[in-house]
Amino acid sequence: MKQKLLYLLPLFLLSGCGQATYKNASLPAEERAGLLLKELTLEEKVSLMMDSSKPVERLGIKPYNWWNEALHGVARAGLATVFPQPIGMAASFSPETVYEVFTAVSDEARAKNAYYTSQESHERYQGLTMWTPTVNIYRDPRWGRGIETYGEDPYLTSRMGVMVVKGLQGTNDGKYDKLHACAKHFAVHSGPEWNRHEFNAENIKPRDLYETYLPPFEALVKEGKVKEVMCAYNRFEGNPCCGSDRLLMQILRDEWGFDGIVLSDCGAIADFYRDYGHKTHSDAESASAAAVLSGTDLECGSSYEALVEAVKQGKIDEEAVDVAVKRLLTARFVLGEMDEPEKVSWTGIPFSVVASAGHDSLALDMARKSMTLLMNKDNTLPLKRGGLTVAVMGPNANDSVMQWGNYNGMPPHTVTILDGIRKALGSDDRLIYEQGCGWVERAQIQSVFNRCKTADGKPGFTARYWNNVTRDGEPVTTAQVTTPFHFCTSGATVFAPGVNLTDFSATYNSVF
Known part of the structure; x- marks a missing residue:
């Protein structure tokens, strides 16, 4: 004990005597x-x-x-x-x-x-x-x-x-x-x-x-x-x-x-x-x-x-x-x-400042500046509004997680490609959406996700998450799943903010 006290004395007390320690x-x-x-x-x-x-x-x-x-x-x-x-x-x-x-x-x-x-x-x-x-x-x-x-x-x-x-x-x-x-x-x-x-x-x-x-x-x-x-x-x-x-x-x-x-x-x-x-x-x-x-x-x-x-x-x-x-x-x-x-x-x-409106606006500005038009033959763009028929196809069209990229954080809200195009179209324009095949699957599928609503009428599923595997106690967070399920923890991406990467459980509820 004497040796320990003698060792600690110069470390914590000598700064008060005017001598240099790393705590200064x-x-x-x-x-x-x-x-x-x-x-x-x-x-x-x-x-x-x-x-x-x-x-x-x-x-x-x-x-x-x-x-x-x-x-x-x-x-x-x-x-x-x-x-x-x-x-x-x-x-x-x-x-x-x-x-x-x-x-x-x-x-x-x-x-x-x-x-x-x-x-x-x-x-x-x-x-x-x-x-x-x-x-x-x-x-x-x-x-x-x-x-x-x-x-x-x-x-x-x-x-x-x-x-x-x-x-x-x-x-x-x-x-x-x-x-x-x-x-x-x-x-x-x-x-x-x-x-x-x-x-x-x-x-x-x-x-x-x-x-x-x-x-x-x-x-x-x-x-x-x-x-x-x-x-x-x-x-x-x-x-x-x-x-x-x-x-x-x-x-x-x-x-x-x-x-x-x-x-x-x-x-x-x-x-x-x-x-x-x-x-x-x-x-x-x-x-x-x-x-x-x-x-x-x-x-x-x-x-x-x-x-x-x-x-x-x-x-x-x-x-x-x-x-x-x-x-x-x-x-x-x-x-x-x-x-x-x-x-x-x-x-x-x-x-x-985290995920603030100002930063969201900056992300939008950068996204717009990142667009590169290589050719506009015969002035096809911009498309003339009114009476358009637009087809949106592919497994990424209605996938919000894909939009986050990799090595990513979790935004409070994501606009999918499909959502963005739908919002841009007028009342007299026609939209066709088909997911078609998945990324690697050989089968063609048709999703009925858009026919699922929560008890209060919101689209998709209500998700509740627990940071244990038995769903004990109160959920750590509740989220709204508005796009088809493509959850994956690869790349250390959690299912929702506040949820553990492993050893968690969830319940998803909706009305079909």
Whole structure:
């Protein structure tokens, strides 16, 4: 007990005697990080180097989850404004509007984080480090995730990406950053998806590398001052990107002067040694040591747990671990995440901005600007009103969830394609709607969903949700299902705001 008291005394009391401790908020963030680093054991340091960072209760360090998404709005955290997908925003050719969009997104992210913090909740998708934007070059339209990018042009991608970063990170309020953005996936990562965990980009000509693949990342680092860079799954010239000295040390840090955090894509370190991956390393210890020594500070995954043993085996020195941990701690201090919320001006952004009318209007403005008319032969458009017959067909026509895209939040209301066209038509126009087939089914179906109404006459079904599997107690939320059932939790999308991703139950009621 005497030893414990002697240990705690300098940590918590010496600040009153005028000596520096990491709790002194008047000190620069980097200095505070250095002071806190000295108090940590190796095991505690390693626990802070994974995306789901564990608390260190004896030092007052809260849990923190680095994995948060804001691709086109705050994602996977319930209610949020859903803006057009990046590929649509790129088609606006309006960097100014992109900046407005991501300023709104960062407002919502800060407001939501303040709310979650007030509830002592520190789960995934509730934090301040946004793994956005994706600035890989969209070279092949068969790459299914091309919608997350800003297209095939390095210059346009650079301009848009810089504005995303500036909108997300905002300005420093004199002490604290608003958010931290992340440029991903570094580098030469443009599909395909199926072999990304073992693919080796080895025949990239230097000119193509520096004129096509690298310019957006360089712009985000030098002009955007992005705070994080995510290394890609694939190999580059034989080495996994998250263990590539050429990419992370020579180009990123030495040539471009990047001094922020490098983090791995999720599971990328395990790809170093797993059978389905690159098999460039023998085990988790060797892989984790190599990644840290090449400059990867933070892992999305759990392979870094092996770093403790890697130090013991002499595969890496603890001083190299310290370099990474200090960067991580500095970021948490400069975001204000380690201090009392009331000291951070950004926590004053009200929750009312989330999915607000102003942000909804901005999303509509961006959607309109994203429309690109390639040809209007014989002035077919605009269609002449009156006496029109319009046919709307296909599985996406009346699907609201499809409209949200991927890596998305949940808007309070969605207008489907069918709803929008129906609203635009006049009383003397005719509308024909047929869903036809599903996305992959061979059968043709006819839905009778539109003949279902709730007890009070509203279209669709009334849904009640419980955050348990037995429907015990009062429902956590009630919602109106106004479009055919296409619920799916893939992509970590919940069925309704406030409902758990797993271990929940529901009842749907309607009158046919």
